[in-house]
Amino acid sequence: KLPPGPTPLPVIGNIHQLVYRAWKGKGIVAALDFYRKKYGNAFTVWLGPIPTVNITNFVTAYEIFVKNGKKCVDRQLAPIFEHHTGGLGLLSANGENWAEMRRFTLLAFRKLGVGGAQMEKRIMDELDGRCSELNQEISQTGRAIVPVQFFDLTVGSVINTLLVGKRFDENTKDDFLKIKKLFDDSTETFNLFDLNVPVWLLKWFFPWRYNLTWNARQNILNHVGKEAVERLERLDSGELDSREQEEPKDFVDVFLKKMKEEREKDGGGDKNYSMSSLKFVLHDLWLAGQGTTATTLYIGFMRLAVHQEIMQRIREELWKVTQNSRPLTLQDRPNTPYLNATIAEIQRLASILNVNFWRINSETIHLDGYEVAPGAMMTAQLGALHVNEEMFENPEKFDPERFLRDEKLIQQLIPFGIGKRSCVGEQIARSELYLLDLS
Numbered sequence: 153k154l155p156p157g158p159t160p161l162p163v164i165g166n167i168h169q170l171v172y173r174a175w176k177g178k179g180i181v182a183a184l185d186f187y188r189k190k191y192g193n194a195f196t197v198w199l200g201p202i203p204t205v206n207i208t209n210f211v212t213a214y215e216i217f218v219k220n221g222k223k224c225v226d227r228q229l230a231p232i233f234e235h236h237t238g239g240l241g242l243l244s245a246n247g248e249n250w251a252e253m254r255r256f257t258l259l260a261f262r263k264l265g266v267g268g269a270q271m272e273k274r275i276m277d278e279l280d281g282r283c284s285e286l287n288q289e290i291s292q293t294g295r296a297i298v299p300v301q302f303f304d305l306t307v308g309s310v311i312n313t314l315l316v317g318k319r320f321d322e323n324t325k326d327d328f329l330k331i332k333k334l335f336d337d338s339t340e341t342f343n344l345f346d347l348n349v350p351v352w353l354l355k356w357f358f359p360w361r362y363n364l365t366w367n368a369r370q371n372i373l374n375h376v377g378k379e380a381v382e383r384l385e386r387l388d389s390g391e392l393d394s395r396e397q398e399e400p401k402d403f404v405d406v407f408l409k410k411m412k413e414e415r416e417k418d419g420g421g422d423k424n425y426s427m428s429s430l431k432f433v434l435h436d437l438w439l440a441g442q443g444t445t446a447t448t449l450y451i452g453f454m455r456l457a458v459h460q461e462i463m464q465r466i467r468e469e470l471w472k473v474t475q476n477s478r479p480l481t482l483q484d485r486p487n488t489p490y491l492n493a494t495i496a497e498i499q500r501l502a503s504i505l506n507v508n509f510w511r512i513n514s515e516t517i518h519l520d521g522y523e524v525a526p527g528a529m530m531t532a533q534l535g536a537l538h539v540n541e542e543m544f545e546n547p548e549k550f551d552p553e554r555f556l557r558d559e560k561l562i563q564q565l566i567p568f569g570i571g572k573r574s575c576v577g578e579q580i581a582r583s584e585l586y587l588l589d590l591s
């Protein structure tokens with residue numbers, strides 16, 4: 153009763169066909185696009201013995217992940233990630249602790265001014281700091297700018313400031329680049345195999361693969377965890393006045409205040425507010441908030457470098473809006489339709505999550521005459537959805553104007569996912585893309 157798809161073999165399912173299609177089309181998005189054209193916007197691919205249902209259009213994605221949202225809240229957790237987090241955090245977590253931490257994170261972001269002037273200031277301060285460091289470096293050494301590092305450091309600093317109150321400056325930027333390099337090395341080798349095999353098998357037979365993933369994540373955890381533990385110690389010792397926390401300046405402040413409130417309640421309050429929870433939430437926000445945004449910015453930068461005419465049109469729009477005499481602000485967004493359309497087009501083609509995270513349905517889901525029984529893995533395949541020509545004409549063309557010709561099209565663009573597990577950092581990322589890309 154599952155939606156159609158290629159015929160699976162026993163044990164390996166469709167893995168061999170998927171690998172072949174990805175090789176032939178030069179990427180997994182092309183493979184999924186091939187199956188979409190052959191079987192429709194909902195198709196089944198068996199990863200070994202497990203069926204995965206892949207959705208590649210907005211209407212069906214909305215039907216399943218919004219209208220039937222409660223049935224597919226849980227994420228399929230990779231054994232190695234679950235082993236690392238112990239079920240805590242946001243990305244590789246399910247159940248009550250995840251739900252509480254997600255609610256808390258969105259509330260904390262609001263308290264910290266995400267989406268508004270406070271967040272704008274953090275981003276612009278970072279951009280100013282980064283540019284003056286670059287100016288200094290260039291005047292001293294005559295060295296060329298490396299854009300990848302520029303974006304990594306800028307985005308890394310914005311998220312680090314929001315979470316633990318510190319930017320990466322001349323003295324600390326090498327620490328950041330080391331953590332980043334280790335993580336990049338681990339993602340480069342990480343594949344479907346690591347994602348699915350039991351931890352014991354990885355540990356015993358492929359220890360170097362296990363260590364690479366483990367160490368990369370442990371490094372991030374140590375970095376953010378250290379800041380949180382130090383803050384708590386200073387609070388407990390009285391070195392930090394708890395009244396200062398009435399005006400929280402970062403995520404750790406908001407969390408520690410809440411943790412204290414819970415602990416002071418009769419019976420010990422909500423146990424989800426623990427230091428371990430805090431560390432893994434910080435870990436996930438730091439991890440998810442860094443590469444995604446920096447890569448999108450870098451891709452945008454490259455697209456504009458080869459489309460000077462688009463760049464020029466944006467410049468003219470910005471000059472008009474700012475009278476060429478002040479920096480761009482988030483409040484300018486309604487008056488910069490062409491810039492907004494360009495960012496949307498950059499995100500459409502950036503395909504940040506080639507294969508989206510899987511959800512597991514807890515109840516039967518009916519769609520277009522098919523039936524997906526509980527336990528199947530389902531997801532909206534964002535990369536393939538964004539190149540679906542039923543929604544995006546000439547999908548391979550970089551054409552910001554498509555969003556101006558059809559103003560409703562923007563609603564079908566879902567780079568931050570859809571439903572109850574969609575991105576919690578969407579507002580932060582949108583602010584960064586708007587203020588950093590071109591201003």
Ligand code: HEM
Binds near residue numbers: 254572575581
């Ligand atoms: C351009 C930048 C970004 C893109 C394209 C992006 C995209 C996504 C997508 C597609 C998902 C998964 C949705 C799903 O499962 O259906 C996700 C989840 C998530 N993102 Fe982002 N993201 C970005 C930036 C950020 C930032 C800046 C943060 C943090 C500050 C962040 C934190 C997270 C977290 C914690 C989750 C997991 C949410 C949960 O499972 O409840 N992301 N993101």
